Amino acid sequence: MLQLKLGHLSIMSKKRQIPIQSPPPTPPTPQSLTSKRPKTLLKSPNWVPLNLTQSELSLPLTFPTGQTFRWRQTGPLQYTGVIGSHLISLQHLQNGDVSYCLHHSSSTPKSNAESALLDFLNMGISLAGIWEVFSASDSRFAELATHLAGARVLRQDPLECLVQFLCSSNNNIARITKMVDFVSSLGTHLGSVAGFEFHQFPSLDRLSMVSEQELREAGFGYRAKYLTGTVKALRAKPGGGEEWLLNLRKLGLEEVIEALTTLPGVGPKVAACIALFSLDQHDAIPVDTHVWKIATRYLIPELAGARLTPKLCSRVAEAFVSKYGKYAGWAQTLLFVAELPSQKALLPPHFSNAKESKSTKGKGR
DNA sequence: GGGAGACCTAGTAA
């Protein structure tokens, strides 16, 4: 049986540290530039600088923050993943700038890899530009922004994004990653980096060949029928599901959410994630428990203590949009990142004012 | 229309 070979995932845990502030033990230096050794062994990684400062893209503040579960940390300030058919590593240089390395992509023209990368990184949007606007209307955002520069929203492939967040409901990161890895392993194998295997994300046709039974055996639980059901519904779309999803980029947020939530397993939260992380809906606000806390603390304190109902979800989204404008989803992303334990620990103490909820944490309230 | 329960599973807290 094609059981998941996920031995390496055992290292996944919430204790995973992200070495962002500490000086990297081994400064990433592109050494291929001077290497004249034959390309035999390591097929010497060829690092190409991007014209990208850390303030426009921080890898540790972008990749391991719940937008995607397909990228892996493969070095101190290095992350590796797949974009289309390209296996790519990204890393920060010593000055903070970003460079990339295109790993042996056999049958694909490497010419368009860089443009695919820039598209994936959503470089059409200037972080500096929109953060200036957020900072003007929110002094707390302004200060957070100085500590968490470069927290960016990605522009992922819609199908890939959809499947990932279908797995995310009522779930934890370790298991989501395991499930996404199982689905990914159905796609074409592209190579391995730092002990991790990487696959092209499977097509809709390929996905349709997996049964609910197999997914359950792979540990999907009740989400197994979400995936098979959604795949089936997508394949029934005129022109094919992939194109149908892509076309959602041309619509407004309301229509996008409405369309997505017709798919089984896609509720308001998952739909907002897909909309924001892959469909150019920059004002989409994925309201989960964390965002709910942020909102009731800083935006709509009068709702503190209430339960998170669908109705209140849209209240929260409206509050974000009215405060931050049409890129509210990007603002929400920074505020969300600031709540992650790994980041919170690195922020000045005065940011963690509402931490004592531990004592009042019981069910009573 | 809104409110409870059920739902898979693995890890952690009582």
Added chain:
DNA sequence: ATTACTAGGTCTC
């Protein structure tokens, strides 16, 4: 060692 609960929700009464 069992039990209860939680974790980036959704579906169904």
